[in-house]
Amino acid sequence: MRLGGIGTRYAAWIAALALALVATALLAAGVVAFRESRLVQAEIHEAVGTARAADEEAALQGTATYLGAHLFNALYQLDVERLNEEIEQVRGWLPTESFLVLDEERLVLTDGTSGNARYGDTFDGELPGETAVPRIVRKGAGTEIRFVISSGGVAAGWGVVTLAEAPWQASLRRLEARTAAMWASRRSSLLSLGAVALTVTLGLGLLTAVLLSRSLARPLTEMSRAAGEIAAGNLDHPLTLDSPDELGDLARALNRMAGDLRAHEEALRAERADLASKNAELERFTYTVSHDLKSPLVTIRGFAGLAGTDLAAGKLDRVRLDLGRIVAASDKMQRLLEDLLELSRVGRVVNPPEDVALEPLVREAVELVKGLLDGGGVEVEIAPGLPVVRADRRRLLEVYQNLVENAAKFTGGASAPRIEIGVRRDDDGRVFYVRDNGRGIEPRFLERVFELFEKLDPGADGTGVGLALVRRIVEAHGGRVWAESDGPGRGSTFCFTLPQA
Amino acid sequence: MSPFTRTAAHLPWRALLAAAALALSAAPCAFAREASAPLRLGVIAEEPNEPDRMLKVFGDMLARLRERLAPAGVDVGDLVITRDLDDLSQRLARGEVDLVIETVFPTLVLQERSRRLEPALVVVRRGQREYRSVFFTKKDGPVRDLAGLRGRTLVLQALRSTSAFALPKAELERAGLVLVPADDPRAGQAQVRYVLAQAEINQAVWVLHGKGDAGAFNEGDWAALPPKIRSRLRVFHETGPIVRGLLSFRAGLDPRVRRLAEEALQGLDDDEPGRAALVRAAGVTRFEPLTVADRKELRNWATVLRPRPAR
Numbered sequence: 001m002r003l004g005g006i007g008t009r010y011a012a013w014i015a016a017l018a019l020a021l022v023a024t025a026l027l028a029a030g031v032v033a034f035r036e037s038r039l040v041q042a043e044i045h046e047a048v049g050t051a052r053a054a055d056e057e058a059a060l061q062g063t064a065t066y067l068g069a070h071l072f073n074a075l076y077q078l079d080v081e082r083l084n085e086e087i088e089q090v091r092g093w094l095p096t097e098s099f100l101v102l103d104e105e106r107l108v109l110t111d112g113t114s115g116n117a118r119y120g121d122t123f124d125g126e127l128p129g130e131t132a133v134p135r136i137v138r139k140g141a142g143t144e145i146r147f148v149i150s151s152g153g154v155a156a157g158w159g160v161v162t163l164a165e166a167p168w169q170a171s172l173r174r175l176e177a178r179t180a181a182m183w184a185s186r187r188s189s190l191l192s193l194g195a196v197a198l199t200v201t202l203g204l205g206l207l208t209a210v211l212l213s214r215s216l217a218r219p220l221t222e223m224s225r226a227a228g229e230i231a232a233g234n235l236d237h238p239l240t241l242d243s244p245d246e247l248g249d250l251a252r253a254l255n256r257m258a259g260d261l262r263a264h265e266e267a268l269r270a271e272r273a274d275l276a277s278k279n280a281e282l283e284r285f286t287y288t289v290s291h292d293l294k295s296p297l298v299t300i301r302g303f304a305g306l307a308g309t310d311l312a313a314g315k316l317d318r319v320r321l322d323l324g325r326i327v328a329a330s331d332k333m334q335r336l337l338e339d340l341l342e343l344s345r346v347g348r349v350v351n352p353p354e355d356v357a358l359e360p361l362v363r364e365a366v367e368l369v370k371g372l373l374d375g376g377g378v379e380v381e382i383a384p385g386l387p388v389v390r391a392d393r394r395r396l397l398e399v400y401q402n403l404v405e406n407a408a409k410f411t412g413g414a415s416a417p418r419i420e421i422g423v424r425r426d427d428d429g430r431v432f433y434v435r436d437n438g439r440g441i442e443p444r445f446l447e448r449v450f451e452l453f454e455k456l457d458p459g460a461d462g463t464g465v466g467l468a469l470v471r472r473i474v475e476a477h478g479g480r481v482w483a484e485s486d487g488p489g490r491g492s493t494f495c496f497t498l499p500q501a
Numbered sequence: 502m503s504p505f506t507r508t509a510a511h512l513p514w515r516a517l518l519a520a521a522a523l524a525l526s527a528a529p530c531a532f533a534r535e536a537s538a539p540l541r542l543g544v545i546a547e548e549p550n551e552p553d554r555m556l557k558v559f560g561d562m563l564a565r566l567r568e569r570l571a572p573a574g575v576d577v578g579d580l581v582i583t584r585d586l587d588d589l590s591q592r593l594a595r596g597e598v599d600l601v602i603e604t605v606f607p608t609l610v611l612q613e614r615s616r617r618l619e620p621a622l623v624v625v626r627r628g629q630r631e632y633r634s635v636f637f638t639k640k641d642g643p644v645r646d647l648a649g650l651r652g653r654t655l656v657l658q659a660l661r662s663t664s665a666f667a668l669p670k671a672e673l674e675r676a677g678l679v680l681v682p683a684d685d686p687r688a689g690q691a692q693v694r695y696v697l698a699q700a701e702i703n704q705a706v707w708v709l710h711g712k713g714d715a716g717a718f719n720e721g722d723w724a725a726l727p728p729k730i731r732s733r734l735r736v737f738h739e740t741g742p743i744v745r746g747l748l749s750f751r752a753g754l755d756p757r758v759r760r761l762a763e764e765a766l767q768g769l770d771d772d773e774p775g776r777a778a779l780v781r782a783a784g785v786t787r788f789e790p791l792t793v794a795d796r797k798e799l800r801n802w803a804t805v806l807r808p809r810p811a812r
Contacts, residue, residue: 078698078707078710079700080702081700081703082700103710109706115727116702117727117728119729120729120733
């Protein structure tokens, strides 16, 4: 993983996204739980309140009636200790704020406490009559019950009980306290759960983010590296990513682009080399043409001057000889120009290829140079099984004619001059050859023999265009031509290839 | 001749021999049971319907006592809760109770009835080793002294109360006054009538509300009255001091057990848990040995307080 690169951003984004999702979910769950609990609380409050409020009046009346009868004996006997015990017991089931027991003179006998601080106080509120029903007096949120303590029509005094709140309100308050405690507990649980969930999510998110970022960033990183390699000109390191998604498409496009660039570069290099070769050839050609064409011109000019001198001297025989030299030089010049023209045409015009049976073509070429072969006593052997090739027949005939003619020229010194024409198979595929047992070629000249006007033997016949013409025709067909020789006196073999159909 | 003698004379000598052997063999067993019987505290239930209240009051103290006596091989049994003085007296006589904690008057009654109770320790309660009783009346009431009670009604607590019955009664008799129940047909202007209010606070309220002309209880209860009530009352007489309470052993208890129990009881206030247990036991502060002076005073009180047959 590249912590400083795209992987980190992916990791951060994914982790943040996961955390945001979980936090949102938890928050939503918390809000829903909170609202639900509040709604339930409110509904319970309303339901209990409505139900209990309706019963409260009757319940308080019943309570007062019960206390009025229950406390009679203790009050009648002035048993304050027992009254205090009874009040203490009542406080256990009724939320009393104060509990006064009054004697017949409306004086407080006891308030139920050990200090009895209200003892002797006069109660100045309205009290029910001896046979009246208890009075329920509302005082703000509190309620006061005033009842007569009597039995059998005999009243011993009164009881005045102040409730801090209505019993049903106390129940509701306890209920609310309980629901609040439950909510607090639930909130605590939710918070704990949330903390655990966030921690787990953070861990899982980071792990997922790292894995995802590695999965996402690795191909991008590799592509970045590959793009860098391509930018640096190194096109031999294709991307190995082969996924069926967009990244795979991108990798394949990059590989295709690299391949195309490589092909274009190779083509450009080849064209550049070809252009350089052609430039060199053009330079040589210019030099050679100017040099070789200049030679007959010099001859013509020299003999023309001599012819003038001889004509003035009346030496007609010499004039005739001079003119003959001039005609020979101009013929040579014409041949040079024709060969150059032919060479130029070969480079520019190639006829559409056709199936050419090589054996008859070779025999036709041998026949064209038969005079030269016969004059030198050269034996020609055409190997059997020459194939049919796809080529420009006329140009191919020129190739074989030049090669056989060249071989015939350089076999003159051999005791049994011989030319072998055939085809062989090697690493280059089919290799067509013309082999002689003539004077051979030094290794350093094997390449030069194909250059224009290049003649290893200046005394040899010909213009030095033949082998250059051969190379031009073979290369125009997409083939390659070269010479082989084990050295002087050991014969030569001229080979060429042609692309197979 | 007694029936027994007559019967024995007619028994065959073999039967007499067998009976003698049986008696001899049974005697050590009975002695062993006596020696291994647990030490038991007997109390009178304040509220007959709530015996568990007494268990809560004395439970911790007995547990501490059991803990201290266990190493000496003395076991402490469960609390024996009795209905009243008669019940407790009978239990003492039957040997079912070994230990009693009471005020002076009930102790003297038990001693008188069972003839098997021996006071051994003074019970110091709420820091008081001794206390006195006070006579009180309404602040603006006419009673000024004991003599002023003649022909009037005295509000007392309960018959077995020392400070709120026996001691005032003895004090009145010492002053030549006779205390009789208010509903006694003989009650007249020469006697002092009494009613029982069952609680000290009731005594005070009854005096204030005219159910009696005066009341009497101990000085501690006087101090504990609600201020608004106490301020409307007035003390017009005090008795002499008397020990706050007594811890007595059943006569005939194994002296070793008694000695160990006395030591253990006196050591209960040595530590905080022990002190707390004592406080829960009706406000006991500690147990102290009876001094010679205490015993002499008790003999005097016995003369004064000893219950007389009802007239």
